[in-house]
Amino acid sequence: MINFKLSLFSTLAVRFWFRLFLDFILGLLVSLFIFKTFTLVVPVFGFHGIFDTETPLSEIRVYDYSKQQLKAFLENLVQDNYWFLSTQEVYDYFLSQDKKVIPPEHKKEKPIVISFDDGYKNAHDHLMEILPELEKRYNKKVKIVFFINPGFMGKEGTYHNHASCQDLREGFTQGYYDLQSHGQNHENLTKISLTKVDSELSRAQKDLKACLENLDTKGEVGNHFAYPYGAANKEVEKLTAKYYQSSYLYNSRILRPFTIKDLYRVSRLTVNRKTSLQMLQLKAGGNWF
Numbered sequence: 499m500i501n502f503k504l505s506l507f508s509t510l511a512v513r514f515w516f517r518l519f520l521d522f523i524l525g526l527l528v529s530l531f532i533f534k535t536f537t538l539v540v541p542v543f544g545f546h547g548i549f550d551t552e553t554p555l556s557e558i559r560v561y562d563y564s565k566q567q568l569k570a571f572l573e574n575l576v577q578d579n580y581w582f583l584s585t586q587e588v589y590d591y592f593l594s595q596d597k598k599v600i601p602p603e604h605k606k607e608k609p610i611v612i613s614f615d616d617g618y619k620n621a622h623d624h625l626m627e628i629l630p631e632l633e634k635r636y637n638k639k640v641k642i643v644f645f646i647n648p649g650f651m652g653k654e655g656t657y658h659n660h661a662s663c664q665d666l667r668e669g670f671t672q673g674y675y676d677l678q679s680h681g682q683n684h685e686n687l688t689k690i691s692l693t694k695v696d697s698e699l700s701r702a703q704k705d706l707k708a709c710l711e712n713l714d715t716k717g718e719v720g721n722h723f724a725y726p727y728g729a730a731n732k733e734v735e736k737l738t739a740k741y742y743q744s745s746y747l748y749n750s751r752i753l754r755p756f757t758i759k760d761l762y763r764v765s766r767l768t769v770n771r772k773t774s775l776q777m778l779q780l781k782a783g784g785n786w787f
């Protein structure tokens with residue numbers, strides 16, 4: 499009788515523990531699924547000028563980045579199956595209320611955005627070396643977002659000279675550039691009148707579209723914005739929404755589409771000359787806030 503009770507008890511105990519174990523595994527799988535679904539990240543990097551080993555130290559600015567490290571970074575991303583998004587793709591697949599379904603060819607890729615502000619000539623020249631080389635080697639086109647100040651196109655700058663409209667047309671024709679707006683004259687939009695803000699926003703869009711006229715058959719140029727100096731406030735955001743579908747900040751955060759509430763405050767990560775290649779890769783992997 500005692501033995502019978504013991505064996506009954508042990509059978510019940512085994513069942514209990516087995517059921518607990520199954521519940522634990524199921525809970526773990528559900529948590530993992532929720533975690534994976536809701537923490538999708540789209541790291542958006544913001545570069546400026548690009549220098550190489552021959553550039554004199556006096557000409558290198560804090561927000562510049564080395565050509566050699568940039569090339570290594572992009573090459574690693576290509577090898578690691580990243581999807582280089584345009585701003586329109588970020589909007590369509592991750593930000594819009596009416597999101598499009600991600601095409602099958604991109605489903606297994608990791609999304610990332612590589613952007614360049616201010617449209618510097620040295621960035622254009624080096625990218626036009628790096629990008630065709632990567633395409634030839636890996637048969638993959640790396641898309642670069644350029645946030646442009648049309649008022650400076652082809653002009654000398656305080657720090658670096660600016661790429662011309664013809665330069666931008668070249669990169670666009672070859673399928674490497676996504677050309678978007680950074681304001682007409684790189685004004686801090688929080689420090690000028692709202693009338694001037696409106697003019698900075700509208701003129702930049704008009705001039706950028708005019709530069710790409712007859713090439714931009716899909717109307718993809720100048721629909722998205724990056725605030726000069728990353729500076730914005732509620733009034734600036736409201737005016738930006740009059741002309742653009744989305745706008746990017748600099749807040750050192752990785753874009754988590756699930757948590758975004760404001761299309762005019764899209765997160766971006768700054769890159770400067772001291773950012774190591776390892777740090778870029780860590781951030782590209784989403785291991786950063």
Ligand SMILES: [Zn+2]
Nearest residue numbers: 615616726727
């Ligand atoms: Zn800028």
